[in-house]
Amino acid sequence: MTMRAVFFGTPEFAVPSLSALHEATRVIGVVCQPDRRSGRGMKLQASPVKVKATELGVPVYQPLRVKNGELESWLRQLQPDVAVVAAYGRILPAAVLAVPKHGCLNLHASILPSYRGAAPIQWALMQGQSETGISLMHMDEGMDTGAVYAVRPLAISPGMNAGKLTAALADVAADVVKHELLDAVAGRLIAVPQDHASATFAPPISRQDLCIDWGRSNVDILNQVRAFAPTPGAFTLAGERRLKILEAGLGSSGQQGPPGEVLKTGRLTSVEVACGNGTLELLRAGVEGRNMQAARDLINGRLIEVGQRLGSAVGRREQ
Numbered sequence: 001m002t003m004r005a006v007f008f009g010t011p012e013f014a015v016p017s018l019s020a021l022h023e024a025t026r027v028i029g030v031v032c033q034p035d036r037r038s039g040r041g042m043k044l045q046a047s048p049v050k051v052k053a054t055e056l057g058v059p060v061y062q063p064l065r066v067k068n069g070e071l072e073s074w075l076r077q078l079q080p081d082v083a084v085v086a087a088y089g090r091i092l093p094a095a096v097l098a099v100p101k102h103g104c105l106n107l108h109a110s111i112l113p114s115y116r117g118a119a120p121i122q123w124a125l126m127q128g129q130s131e132t133g134i135s136l137m138h139m140d141e142g143m144d145t146g147a148v149y150a151v152r153p154l155a156i157s158p159g160m161n162a163g164k165l166t167a168a169l170a171d172v173a174a175d176v177v178k179h180e181l182l183d184a185v186a187g188r189l190i191a192v193p194q195d196h197a198s199a200t201f202a203p204p205i206s207r208q209d210l211c212i213d214w215g216r217s218n219v220d221i222l223n224q225v226r227a228f229a230p231t232p233g234a235f236t237l238a239g240e241r242r243l244k245i246l247e248a249g250l251g252s253s254g255q256q257g258p259p260g261e262v263l264k265t266g267r268l269t270s271v272e273v274a275c276g277n278g279t280l281e282l283l284r285a286g287v288e289g290r291n292m293q294a295a296r297d298l299i300n301g302r303l304i305e306v307g308q309r310l311g312s313a314v315g316r317r318e319q
Contacts, residue, residue, distance in 0.1 A: 121169065214275055
């Protein structure tokens, strides 16, 4: 008998997992967050998971709240064997977790117990990790605290930013659905409790996390740029305008200066900024109201100038 599954997810990251689940089971419903207004016209936009579910012909439910009993009632009517969660974006209450016959399984984008929380991909990059992965976890009432059925590691290459890493992890999560999910539900995989004493956390991203402190090392700032590219983007201030930096590298000119100073390097294609330790080479950036462009073009267009001090009044959150 084909397993009856419900899928919870919202962003593009979750789409490959939904497709894989649709191939492996009978998906009888999809839950995603309500449509959001975006774009210049602020029109309501369906999430990537809703779009995919509609293509697959699967009913979609978009509750405004998850704790008022309506989601629980909807699930009870469907009588699913299992629920699979991938970046849904809301914490499910115990009453909802208890409905599926075999519980709710989460595809979390870290090697648990590391980086529990809302932004594991960004924090792994911010803190310079060389490896992350997907954990298939049995959900309980805690924040990513449930026992883990399987872990699929993934190396983080130096050129990866959040966008590239998210796409790579999405494919890994889909592969976990194809090869480990049914074994976990059938009891052929044993869920191993996490070592809670070793847990680290990945809280939601704040504006302070996006703001560049040029007093830090060039390695730390490069990791920050990678963590928030292509969106929302790490930023600094160039005069009174916000400068968003989407691509950077470690500087090699040997120049020195006060943290945040735009340095003259003598290379026509290079813009370097002094950091607390070393320099950061800007490769692609843009000021508010303008398109992203090669950083050298910012100087040619007098949007930033050699000798200028970049900086911000917003401080870095202590970690």
